[in-house]
Amino acid sequence: xxxxxxxxxxxxxFFELSGKLLPWFGILAVLALxxxxxxxxxxxxxxxxxxxxxxxxxxxxxxxILAQSSYMMMASAALVFLVWRIKLADIALQCAxxxxxxxTLLALLTGAIWGKPTWGTWWVWDARLTSTxxxxxxxxxxxxxxxxxxxxxxxxxxxAVLALxGVVNLPIIKYSVDWWFTLHQSxxxxxxxxxxxxxxxxxxxxxxxxxxxxxxxxxxMLRIRTEIxxxxxxxxxxxxxxxxx
Amino acid sequence: xxxxxxxxxxQMGEHGLFxxxxxxxxxxxxxxxxxxPLQLQRRLIQEKRRAMAQEDALSQAPxxxxxxxx
Numbered sequence: 001x002x003x004x005x006x007x008x009x010x011x012x013x014f015f016e017l018s019g020k021l022l023p024w025f026g027i028l029a030v031l032a033l034x035x036x037x038x039x040x041x042x043x044x045x046x047x048x049x050x051x052x053x054x055x056x057x058x059x060x061x062x063x064x065i066l067a068q069s070s071y072m073m074m075a076s077a078a079l080v081f082l083v084w085r086i087k088l089a090d091i092a093l094q095c096a097x098x099x100x101x102x103x104t105l106l107a108l109l110t111g112a113i114w115g116k117p118t119w120g121t122w123w124v125w126d127a128r129l130t131s132t133x134x135x136x137x138x139x140x141x142x143x144x145x146x147x148x149x150x151x152x153x154x155x156x157x158x159x160a161v162l163a164l165x166g167v168v169n170l171p172i173i174k175y176s177v178d179w180w181f182t183l184h185q186s187x188x189x190x191x192x193x194x195x196x197x198x199x200x201x202x203x204x205x206x207x208x209x210x211x212x213x214x215x216x217x218x219x220x221m222l223r224i225r226t227e228i229x230x231x232x233x234x235x236x237x238x239x240x241x242x243x244x245x
Numbered sequence: 246x247x248x249x250x251x252x253x254x255x256q257m258g259e260h261g262l263f264x265x266x267x268x269x270x271x272x273x274x275x276x277x278x279x280x281x282p283l284q285l286q287r288r289l290i291q292e293k294r295r296a297m298a299q300e301d302a303l304s305q306a307p308x309x310x311x312x313x314x315x
Contacts, residue, residue, distance in 0.1 A: 033275070037268065042254060045247055052257035055264050059271040099278055106274045110267040117263050215275055222282040229289050242293060 009088045011228045012237050018221045025218050032211030039204035056114040058205055062212035063107040064132070068170055070100040070216055071135060074142070075167045078160035088224075090156040091231070093163060094146055095223035099216060101139035108132060119183050127176035128184040131169055138166040 040058030047054030074096035081089035111129070112122040123129065142159050149155035177186040188196045195202040232238050248254040257264045 041264075041268070042248065043246055046258070051260060053260040053263050055257065056267045059267050063271070102274050102278060106270060109270055113263050113267050113270075117260055215278075219275075219278040219282070222279065222286070226282045226286040226289065229286060233289065233293055238293070239297065242290065242297065 009086050011088060011091070011232055012235075014088055015225055015228050018225055022218060022221055025214055025221070029211055029214035029218050032207050032214055036204050036208035036211050040208060044201050044204050045198070050118055053114060053117045056110055057201075058208045060107060060110040060114055061205060062208045063103055063110060065209055066212045066216055067100065067104040067107045067132070067135060068173060069213070070096055070103060071138065071163075071166070071170060073220075074100060074139075075163045078163040081156060081160050082164070090160070091224055091227045092220070093142075093156075093160060095220055095227055097139050097142040097146070097159075099219050099223065101136060101143065103212075103216070104132065104136040104139060108136060115183075124183055126182040126184065127180040128173065128182050131173040131176050134169050135166075135173060138162075138169060141166075 036058060040055055044055065044058070046052045074093055077089045077092040077096065080086055081093060108129075111132075115124075116122050142163055145162055146155050146159050149158060176182065177184050229238065255261055255265075
């Protein structure tokens with residue numbers, strides 16, 4: 001098992017395996033996102049209070065969930081890198097940051113656009129919104145710290161530590177709607193309880209969430225593959241690969 | 246289908262601008278995240294191929310004493 005794990009974490013074998021898996025994940029991601037978006041936009045019922053602006057939910061909620069999950073995945077890669085010094089984990093950490101930053105920005109922007117017709121304001125400095133803004137800055141911080149340091153080893157360690165420290169922000173985001181007074185509604189969707197909305201609404205939402213996760217893995221793999229190529233461009237296997245194509 | 250006509254679908258009650266801008270932003274963010282690494286990857290491969298072709302040309306040139314290690 002350990003042996004297998006070690007072989008898989010070698011950049012070369014990861015490059016080959018991910019190349020085989022990528023097209024399938026890509027097809028599934030597009031499928032889920034198209035079905036979910038069309039369902040949410042055209043077929044799901046409007047909200048009885050918010051009307052059609054509630055359709056923003058089908059992009060805002062998946063983006064927000066993925067923003068937090070992608071941070072969790074980035075921090076896991078950081079932990080793996082700090083404990084076992086696996087090169088691939090350092091690459092994964094570095095590659096998750098820009099995707100996470102853009103998805104968190106998307107969650108903030110769609111939230112602001114949804115807030116305007118619903119709350120009457122684009123932005124409030126409440127706990128949920130502020131802690132999500134901090135999440136965005138954490139992603140940006142990881143990117144900035146990495147590019148500010150020349151030495152790859154110390155840059156890897158420093159960003160991994162920053163990513164791990166930032167994990168304290170995740171429970172703050174999650175429980176912010178229960179701990180502090182806020183305009184933001186609390187979660188109406190959880191793994192353990194029956195959803196409080198009708199199936200015509202939570203089904204397309206669930207499909208969109210799955211589509212966003214699939215998208216993340218495709219984008220993450222693509223970036224990791226590019227970074228592997230960048231770091232290993234002088235090696236024999238890259239040369240042979242290019243010659244054989 | 247929760248709309249009776251296409252223009253009604255575009256208008257989304259009075260929330261058309263809000264809804265469509267959110268979906269537009271989502272499309273932009275998702276597509277950029279796919280295209281950007283693909284573009285970088287293509288550039289890397291092109292550069293490497295060019296460097297390899299150059300090495301080959303150098304090592305095959307007559308009278309050249311430059312050795313390129315393979």
